[in-house]
Amino acid sequence: MTGGNAASAAAQGDIDQPQLTSLEICAGMGGLAFGLEQAGFAPVLLLDNRPIACETLRANRPHWDVRDIDILDFDPVDHQQVYDVHLLSGGLPRVKSPAAVARTRGDDAELSVLKATVDLVYGVRPRAILLENVPDLVRKSDYEPIRKVVADELGHLGYRFQWNILNAKNYGVPQSREVGLLVAFRGDLIDRFEWPRPHAGPWRTVGKTLLASMGARGWADAAKWAAQAEVTAPTIVGGSWDRGGADLGPTGAKKTWARIGIDGATVADQVPDADFSWDPVLGRPGLVPLTVDQVALLQGFPSEWVIAGRKTARYRQVGNATPPPLARALGESIATVLRDAGGDPIRVTGT
Template identity: 40%
Template sequence: MFDDKNELNAVEICAGAGGQAIGLHSAGFTHSLAIELDSFAAQTLRDNTNWTVAEGDVADPAVWNPADYQGIDLLAGGVPCPPFSMAGKQLGSSDERDLFAWAVEQVKVIRPRALLLENVRGLASNRFSAYRQRVLDRLSEFGYVADWRLLHSADYGVPQLRPRFVLVAMLPEDAVYFNWPEPRRAATTVGSLLKDLMAENGWPYADEWAVLADGVGPTLVGGSKKHGGADLGPTRAKLAWSKLAVDGRGVADSAPGPDAPHPSVVPPKLTIPMVARLQGWTDAHDWKFAGRKTAQYRQIGNAFPPPVAEALGREIKAALLHEGVPHELPELASDLHDPIYRTLSTADGFVSMEKLQSALAELSQATVEKRLAVLSRDFEVEIKTGANGTSYRLGEFKGFTGQADHDRHSYMAKHRSRIS
């Protein structure tokens, strides 16, 4: 069980089974609070730490009060991925599970010295350029300097592709000391990492399997309570695993025994301990996952790999302690993600099509109209047609930021048991 001797404190929302928590703890943070919806994951946190764990919907005031943690060193979390996943419908703010915008609003309440939020690569797509711009603009309004970065887990010792889109925000006096973590030079392979676990029951072909598995695997997919079980992901992922001599159609109860066939004949399945190691858990963590196999696999597969979280945590800690040489803020600046959104959001009234075309630096009206159609998926967009042509005005953001009358509340009340 982890001790609490670290000098910096963190609150983690949507903490899952502790992947990000382990990494942040290793980097020098102690958790003042971890909030998690899934009962199995919450139990895992209780079983392995002495931190305060709040179980329930992180946006429910009955579960915790963000104002109680004003001035915390770090607010961190991995809010739900389905609203942005390229494997889904990419509903963004229209998805009742979306908590990204809500999490950003808590910065105004908590005033942490730093914010760390991670999500899937889909959030980096053009579909969400206005969403990202709104996030950066809100943080700027709160007095923070923010930036996004796409990090690949394989660059930090995790033998998976597993790209994660990460947001870091800090107050200016700390941001000048922040640097994104540098990738490791040598990649870890599935075979080298798991060979000893494959051999633990006397399988004679573990060494030969390790040679066949000499590569980086695809992203582990944890699935949800609604879809997916204890297998390694969709068809494309299973095919990629098969090229590494791994049967991705399920998770085994134990490693291959002495009579198991050669991997070229029958590729082995991974076990829960193997999957956990692929996500970055090590024997030293001595981490026990609550629930049965499927519940354990979902916790692991949905986690933020501890080594990636540790790399980020160390850089955030260094910045908060003002270690190193300060640099110019543009290295952590709010780059312009969506000029159409920026033009509309800063305008006083309606904006003409001509001005929007100028903002986009393109002459095509069809291109602007296409961008406006995407924008309207996350924001209300008013349209006015007159003698001088068509003009537009940006309305309310459709996403959940804590509104008492938002549809998310009824959705959570109806589907609470199916959400993970």
């Protein structure tokens, strides 16, 4: 994918109000940051501890200040441009429940990132916070101790907040993808906040989203395939950075992909050519695999978005990203509160 700067100019051209500032942590390939940019937020700094993700961010937005820094090592004293930003945002590593960590005798590295984020709030003092994580963090009782830690710390710092789960398919993404969310505001601004309303009209589908790319190399059955793929995609899973190759998810997801003629057990280097024979009766040999760029389209990225690295690293970035259209919807709801508040004093209660 190429030409990210053109997309940036177009997005910024649509914004006729003063931009709001943000600090993005665990930025990944920029799904959250791109959506927030479209909603009017200009990041003063973006952090990620994976060099390949930082490369992707810089390729698309050379003017963004991107740093390869682990949040556990980040000190805002050394980056004072982050003080008093309007928004602290991030798609944090998927937090495991305390029970799951105990069963596997695993570490709590993901929880450490969440705690470091709350600590960062103390140093930065943003007006608003937007954090994305697994839906189970919001709805399952196993996670209640973690939610309590977050509630106690944010309350102590003068923030009020709401948890929620939104599905990206309701916001223009051709994929059923539930996202756990925390939105917080300093003082009483949370009283003005409303979660974005689902888009009116039918959901976007896999077939319509991928039709043009499927036919790009002359595959004659592209339209035929797309006609039977008028469904929403199952959740795209990024998988572990530490092991395995690229595929579209667990066994159940692969079966769902197969029902619309897609081989979910692999990721292709190229879209089908004119000689490709599509015949689902043959099993995997007769199914069409998706490319990384096509998976990015199903995540809601524009075709121009550059993805750095080799295939598996590219796929990991895409699979773990926040869908930009969902990020934009959330950003617009948060921006409305911040802009309507204007210079109103922030009334902090209960501290």
